Amino acid sequence: MSDKRIIYLDNAATTAVRKEVLDAMLPWFIEHYGNPSSIHSVGRDAKRAVENARKQVAMAIGAQPQEIYFTGGGSESDNWAIRSAAEMLQSKGKHIITSSVEHHAVLHTCEYLEKKQGCRVTYLPVDEDGRVNPDDVKAAIAEDTVLITIMAANNEIGTLQPIAEIGRIAKEAGVLFHTDAVQAIGAIPVDVNEWNVGLLSLSAHKFHGPKGVGALYIRKGVRMNNLIYGGAQEKNLRAGTENLASIVGLGKAIELATAELPAHAARMTMLRDKLIRGILETIPDVRLNGHATQRLPGNVNVSVRYIEGESLLMRLDLAGVEASSGSACTSGSLDPSHVLLAIGLPHEIAHGSLRLSLGNGNTDADVDYVLKVLPGIVETLRAMSPLSASNACPA
Amino acid sequence: MYSDKVMDHFENPRNVGELADASGSGTVGNAKCGDIMKMDIKVEDDIITDVKFKTFGCCAAVATSSMATEMIKGKTVSDALALTNRAVAEALDGLPPVKMHCSILAEEAIHAALEDYQKKHPQG
Numbered sequence: 046m047s048d049k050r051i052i053y054l055d056n057a058a059t060t061a062v063r064k065e066v067l068d069a070m071l072p073w074f075i076e077h078y079g080n081p082s083s084i085h086s087v088g089r090d091a092k093r094a095v096e097n098a099r100k101q102v103a104m105a106i107g108a109q110p111q112e113i114y115f116t117g118g119g120s121e122s123d124n125w126a127i128r129s130a131a132e133m134l135q136s137k138g139k140h141i142i143t144s145s146v147e148h149h150a151v152l153h154t155c156e157y158l159e160k161k162q163g164c165r166v167t168y169l170p171v172d173e174d175g176r177v178n179p180d181d182v183k184a185a186i187a188e189d190t191v192l193i194t195i196m197a198a199n200n201e202i203g204t205l206q207p208i209a210e211i212g213r214i215a216k217e218a219g220v221l222f223h224t225d226a227v228q229a230i231g232a233i234p235v236d237v238n239e240w241n242v243g244l245l246s247l248s249a250h251k252f253h254g255p256k257g258v259g260a261l262y263i264r265k266g267v268r269m270n271n272l273i274y275g276g277a278q279e280k281n282l283r284a285g286t287e288n289l290a291s292i293v294g295l296g297k298a299i300e301l302a303t304a305e306l307p308a309h310a311a312r313m314t315m316l317r318d319k320l321i322r323g324i325l326e327t328i329p330d331v332r333l334n335g336h337a338t339q340r341l342p343g344n345v346n347v348s349v350r351y352i353e354g355e356s357l358l359m360r361l362d363l364a365g366v367e368a369s370s371g372s373a374c375t376s377g378s379l380d381p382s383h384v385l386l387a388i389g390l391p392h393e394i395a396h397g398s399l400r401l402s403l404g405n406g407n408t409d410a411d412v413d414y415v416l417k418v419l420p421g422i423v424e425t426l427r428a429m430s431p432l433s434a435s436n437a438c439p440a
Numbered sequence: 441m442y443s444d445k446v447m448d449h450f451e452n453p454r455n456v457g458e459l460a461d462a463s464g465s466g467t468v469g470n471a472k473c474g475d476i477m478k479m480d481i482k483v484e485d486d487i488i489t490d491v492k493f494k495t496f497g498c499c500a501a502v503a504t505s506s507m508a509t510e511m512i513k514g515k516t517v518s519d520a521l522a523l524t525n526r527a528v529a530e531a532l533d534g535l536p537p538v539k540m541h542c543s544i545l546a547e548e549a550i551h552a553a554l555e556d557y558q559k560k561h562p563q564g
Contacts, residue, residue, distance in 0.1 A: 355498035393471030
């Protein structure tokens with residue numbers, strides 16, 4: 046590795062573990078390594094640490110500690126929530142409502158239920174900003190609807206969904222409501238009661254906690270099936286010795302993220318808007334993807350016309366800027382991001398998308414640096430491209 | 441995931457641009473798939489004396505375009521027609537499997553430009 050300046054702007058993919066979080070985790074590897082299921086004092090120490098983390102997570106989202114179940118991360122929480130709801134409620138019906146912009150952990154689970162379990166899934170469209178219309182949710186509810194699953198905030202374009210409104214509709218209709226809040230924790234206020242959610246997924250590494258640990262909030266009274274058989278952990282639902290140090294890290298990270306949320310969100314919003322404004326003002330033929338204001342404080346997503354996303358990412362990487370794209374070439378498939386297509390972007394514009402996601406470590410100087418190097422990179426790539434304003438898209 | 445040669449051709453692409461007096465020109469791919477290549481060639485006495493390209497595409501697409509132009513410059517038309525995508529990929533010390541289709545596009549772009557030349561300059 047060279048010692049060149051690295052500006053990490055991919056915090057929606059993952060974040061660095063905070064020093065305070067790592068410090069909280071370290072004693073639970075060597076000094077206090079007990080199995081929380083053991084009844085001796087070493088085990089009881091570990092058990093107390095797990096239960097303390099459960100309280101910290103519960104406090105952060107307005108839940109009760111007994112409603113928090115630790116998992117291996119956001120995708121696991123999403124899979125468990127949706128598959129369990131479909132299985133436990135199949136006597137009531139087999140209809141699920143979701144949106145076309147969900148994370149693949151939700152979409153692929155729904156596709157599995159459609160193909161293998163005979164479920165009927167409604168994929169609600171979104172508007173040009175990526176928002177689900179609550180009226181569409183209401184209209185889609187049928188007698189056999191057993192679950193509504195709509196994400197709180199989109200991981201690609203940052204758009205916030207009207208979750209509280211959708212939650213009210215779900216409550217009135219008596220339908221279980223799950224939200225993937227993986228991007229929302231630490232970015233916007235999250236309250237399971239204000240949102241009227243029955244199930245909520247979260248993941249530690251998105252808010253400066255460790256990877257491989259997350260949680261599923263399960264409202265008291267919501268019946269779940271077993272995710273893993275073989276032990277009494279997590280009330281018999283998810284067997285296996287707890288990921289002790291990581292669970293402690295999750296607790297610490299969510300506590301810090303929640304305590305610092307107002308100031309953090311304000312700073313991220315300022316940097317975000319400076320970055321968006323700067324890009325739109327200095328580079329022609331660029332559009333902002335996602336809602337202008339109802340968006341995650343740290344999310345910038347733009348489409349740069351006439352160039353392809355992976356080339357843009359690689360050039361930015363060479364300049365020390367770490368970003369992400371919804372281009373097909375970055376996903377290993379031939380299609381660009383389903384989210385960008387869902388908001389109505391033509392393929393060639395979706396291929397030229399760039400996501401810059403800010404986090405704790407970013408500064409005003411980082412934004413200045415990106416605004417300094419990006420226009421030149423775009424110009425270089427455009428000079429190499431057969432596409433231009435006068436030759437937008439040959440067949 | 442990319443070889444040093446791919447990165448070199450991506451960072452410093454050879455023969456970028458267009459030829460005002462091209463003997464033949466071809467565009468392949470489509471924006472829907474995220475890859476478009478345009479190749480211009482100049483042919484004199486059956487020899488490709490100049491070649492330029494423009495590419496909308498990923499790193500591998502740019503690098504294969506660049507390498508392909510180097511490999512056909514100075515060659516006869518029939519030698520250039522014999523260039524395979526495998527040879528281009530090999531010259532770049534290989535491509536990741538998901539990127540092999542980019543090298544096919546480079547071969548197709550050369551063929552399209554040469555066919556255009558042959559159509560404009562029928563033999564005999």
